[in-house]
Amino acid sequence: xxxxxxxxxxxxxxxxxxxxxxxxxxxxxxxxxxxxxxxxxxxxxxxxxxxxxxxxxxxxxxxxxxxxxxxxxxxxxxxxxxxxxxxxxxxxxxxxxxxxxxxxxxxxxxxxxxxxxxxxxxxxxxxxxxxxxxxxxxxxxxxxxxxxxxxxxxxxxxxxxxxxxxxxxxxxxxxxxxxxxxxxxxxxxxxxxxxxxxxxxxxxxxxxxxxxxxxxxxxxxxxxxxxxxxxxxxxxxxxxxxxxxxxxxxxxxxxxxxxxxxxxxxxxxxxxxxxxxxxxxxxxxxxxxxxxxxxxxxxxxxxxxxxxxxxxxxxxxxxxxxxxxxxxxxxxxxxxxxxxxxxxxxxxxxxxxxxxxxxxxxxxxxxxxxxxxxxxxxxxxxxxxxxxxxxxxxxxxxxxxxxxxxxxxxxxxxxxxxxxxxxxxxxxxxxxxxxxxxxxxxxxxxxxxxxxxxxxxxxxxxxxxxxxxxxxxxxxxxxxxxxxxxxxxxxxxxxxxxxxxxx
Ligand SMILES: *Cc1c(COP(=O)(O)O)cnc(C)c1O
Numbered sequence: 248x249x250x251x252x253x254x255x256x257x258x259x260x261x262x263x264x265x266x267x268x269x270x271x272x273x274x275x276x277x278x279x280x281x282x283x284x285x286x287x288x289x290x291x292x293x294x295x296x297x298x299x300x301x302x303x304x305x306x307x308x309x310x311x312x313x314x315x316x317x318x319x320x321x322x323x324x325x326x327x328x329x330x331x332x333x334x335x336x337x338x339x340x341x342x343x344x345x346x347x348x349x350x351x352x353x354x355x356x357x358x359x360x361x362x363x364x365x366x367x368x369x370x371x372x373x374x375x376x377x378x379x380x381x382x383x384x385x386x387x388x389x390x391x392x393x394x395x396x397x398x399x400x401x402x403x404x405x406x407x408x409x410x411x412x413x414x415x416x417x418x419x420x421x422x423x424x425x426x427x428x429x430x431x432x433x434x435x436x437x438x439x440x441x442x443x444x445x446x447x448x449x450x451x452x453x454x455x456x457x458x459x460x461x462x463x464x465x466x467x468x469x470x471x472x473x474x475x476x477x478x479x480x481x482x483x484x485x486x487x488x489x490x491x492x493x494x495x496x497x498x499x500x501x502x503x504x505x506x507x508x509x510x511x512x513x514x515x516x517x518x519x520x521x522x523x524x525x526x527x528x529x530x531x532x533x534x535x536x537x538x539x540x541x542x543x544x545x546x547x548x549x550x551x552x553x554x555x556x557x558x559x560x561x562x563x564x565x566x567x568x569x570x571x572x573x574x575x576x577x578x579x580x581x582x583x584x585x586x587x588x589x590x591x592x593x594x595x596x597x598x599x600x601x602x603x604x605x606x607x608x609x610x611x612x613x614x615x616x617x618x619x620x621x622x623x624x625x626x627x628x629x630x631x632x633x634x635x636x637x638x639x640x641x642x643x644x645x646x647x648x649x650x651x652x653x654x655x656x657x658x659x660x661x662x663x664x665x666x667x668x669x670x671x672x673x674x675x676x677x678x679x680x681x682x683x684x685x686x687x688x689x690x691x692x693x694x695x696x697x698x699x700x701x702x703x704x705x706x707x708x709x710x711x712x713x714x715x716x717x718x719x720x721x722x723x724x725x726x727x728x729x730x731x732x733x734x735x736x737x738x739x740x741x742x743x744x745x746x747x748x749x750x
Contacts, residue, residue, distance in 0.1 A: 248310045250277045250481070253584040254598070256591045262309045263379035266372050266482040269475045274598075275591070277481050278581050283307040285492075286532025290506055293496035297334045298325055300496070301489045308485055309372075316375050324368035324486075331355045331715075335364065336490050338497045338672070341642055347503055347670040348657065350650065351494050358428065359678035359715055360570070361521065362399035364490065365483040370407040372482040373474060377409065386474040387466060387745065388412040389457065391450040394421045395570050395677070397439075398428040400476040405434035412476075413438045413741050415449045418731050422569075424681065424699045424718065431724035438744040439728035442737060452737035459738055465745055478520045479577050487524030488531070494672045495533055503670045509536035511671040513660070515653040516540050516548060517571040519578035521674060526582060526620065536669060541656035542625040543568045548576055552623030555614030557597075560605040567628045567685040568648040570677070575601070583609060586616045622664060624656035631655060632689035635679075639690055645712050647677040648685045680706065680714040 249259040254275030260268075265277040285292065285307075292300060298321050305317045312320075325335045337352045356363025377384055388410060390400050397414040404412040414429060418441040421429075429439045442449040456462055457473055466472060476483070491512065498504040512535050514522035522540055529535040542549050544564040551557045559574045566572055580594065587593050587609070600607035609617070626634075631651040638644045638654065646654065653673050661668065679686045683702040687709070688695050694705045700722050703714050732740060 248283075248308055249280045251280050252276065252591070253278060253580050253594050254591050256589055261311045261380070262481070263311050263376040266376040266480065267380040267474070269477075269480045275594070276479050276578070276581050276584075278584060279308060282527065282530045284532050289495075289499075289532065289534075292492060293499045293506070295496070297336065297489070297493055298322065300493055301325070301486070304489050304492065305485065311379060312375060320368055320371035320375060323371050329357050329367065330363075334493075336493060338494055339644070339675075341638070341644065343638075343641060346661070346668050349494070349498070349503075349670065349672050350644075350646070350675040351490060351672050352675045353490060354647075354676060354678045354681070356399075357402045357717060358395070358398045359681045359717060360395045360399060361674070361676040362395050363402065365478075365486045366396075366399040366403035366476065368403075368486050369476060369480065369482045370404045370410060372485075374407060374409045376482070381472060383470060385469075385471045386410045387471050387741070388474050388476050389453050389741070390414045390476055391446070391453040392416050392421075392429075393446045393449075393569065393572075394425045395681075396477070397421075398425065398432070401429060401432045401434070401437050401439065404476070405432070405437060407436070411436045411438075411471075411744055413440070413744050415440055415442050415452055415737060417441070417445045417449045418443055420446050420449075422682075422684070422699065424683070424721070427699075427721045427724075427726075428718075430726045430728045431721055432727065438740065440737065440740050441731040443731060443733050448734050452734040455734070456738050456741055462738055462741065465742065469745060471745065478518045484520055484524055484527075484578070484581075487521055488527050491525045491528040491535070491672070492533055498670050498672075507534055509534045509669055511535070511537045511539060511660075511669055513539040513541060513653045513657045513671060513673040515568070515571060515649045515656075515674060515676055516542055517573040517576065519548065519576040519582070521676070523578045523582055525674075529620075530585075537660075537664070537666070538621045539653075539656060539660050540621050540623045541653040542623070543571045543631070543652050544625065544627050545572050545574060546625035547574055548579070549623040549625040551579075552617055552621050555610065555617065556606065556608045557601065558606040559601065566648075567631060567682070568652050570649060571652065582617075583613065586613050622660050624659045626652045626655040626659075632685070635686055635689035639710070645679045645686065645706075645710055646675060647679040647682050648689075649677050649682075650675040651689075678715055678718070679712075680718050683714075 252271035252275035353361035597607040
């Protein structure tokens with residue numbers, strides 16, 4: 248299987264090149280040149296456990312990896328003890344209104360958010376890819392994070408041989424729990440640092456380091472190269488396809504569906520990565536009827552799906568579902584590439600419009616295809632909180648703010664779509680305790696305090712649902728990283744990391 252870039256269809260790349268490089272030289276995203284058709288293998292696939300299924304699917308895409316290499320990546324990434332034992336994801340039925348809907352819980356990993364599903368395996372894909380594409384080189388991963396990604400990347404790369412990772416977060420822009428998760432991170436190859444300012448300042452600091460000549464020279468001397476763990480890397484998208492196949496298998500196995508019957512899929516969306524993986528699943532023969540794209544108040548995707556115009560010129564809202572507070576959904580570029588007949592000139596034009604004017608219009612034909620595949624809806628914090636409360640009151644199910652957005656948009660979709668009800672898989676993307684303040688506020692606001700650990704305890708007492716050990720134990724873990732630096736000082740910090748452990 249070869250890959251090409253969304254902005255230049257001429258060149259071809261191997262999967263190792265694509266994963267090692269992250270983004271193509273002219274700024275495009277890597278996409279597979281063709282998708283495998285698994286429609287004839289659904290029955291066979293539905294009998295597999297998660298890890299075996301993952302190996303099968305990865306084998307279709309990573310054709311320059313040996314089966315042994317793929318198996319090693321999977322076994323290392325999805326060890327049962329890292330995911331609370333058993334299978335890495337769970338499908339939980341909700342009975343509300345007698346409709347068949349299931350929460351696909353993707354947050355049983357080490358950092359309690361769905362990003363673990365990809366970031367636990369990316370380091371293994373990356374080191375294997377470097378061996379093929381850049382033999383002898385080690386990777387220095389730089390991450391600017393507004394919260395979940397930083398911790399999940401740290402946990403994924405912790406003590407992975409041949410890698411070092413530096414994470415920068417805005418001093419004033421992450422929750423106390425997220426800060427604590429990062430500051431207590433273990434591992435010999437990790438470094439965490441707060442940056443004075445907001446997320447943009449952290450991102451600017453990282454970009455400067457990437458392009459700093461002295462830094463490039465230092466890395467060269469040490470046999471290292473820069474790499475990125477952000478969500479446009481194909482190595483992060485590919486692992487997400489697996490759990491949609493797995494969810495379908497579970498529905499077939501439990502008799503909720505007969506083989507070949509369709510399901511709907513609902514995904515709380517930010518950068519459009521998770522829902523794009525479901526789209527790829529559909530293209531590969533998974534019986535998905537509608538892809539429901541759920542946004543919070545930053546509803547740029549809802550508007551796009553309804554009008555065909557992507558317009559980021561709008562107010563940015565800091566919501567209770569912060570991991571979806573995004574105005575540029577990078578992975579949408581991949582979808583548009585497929586829907587416009589792989590016309591890279593059109594893609595270049597739209598992306599140019601976006602960076603120059605903050606807006607682009609994909610025209611009637613592409614819009615019609617988007618609307619055929621997707622339903623877009625959004626929900627504000629008020630409705631999300633109400634959904635959390637209702638699910639708790641009526642079903643005894645505790646869900647986080649991001650998942651609540653998806654459940655609310657699912658209900659809107661059911662009211663408006665005019666289609667018969669089919670079993671529906673709703674992606675549940677974070678442990679409710681990761682956002683305990685908001686969840687507590689939704690269920691019983693008068694118990695809310697300014698301290699996240701007290702909120703966790705109050706929520707446990709109120710609901711009887713145990714908080715995950717990874718979050719509870721943070722309270723007593725030693726803080727390893729407490730420095731805050733200015734944008735200008737960030738490079739010096741990375742230099743220390745590069746030189747660490749070399750006598
Ligand atoms: C990142 C994230 C999302 C959004 O996923 P995308 O792939 O960026 O669309 C949703 N929920 C949570 C909890 C996240 O961390």
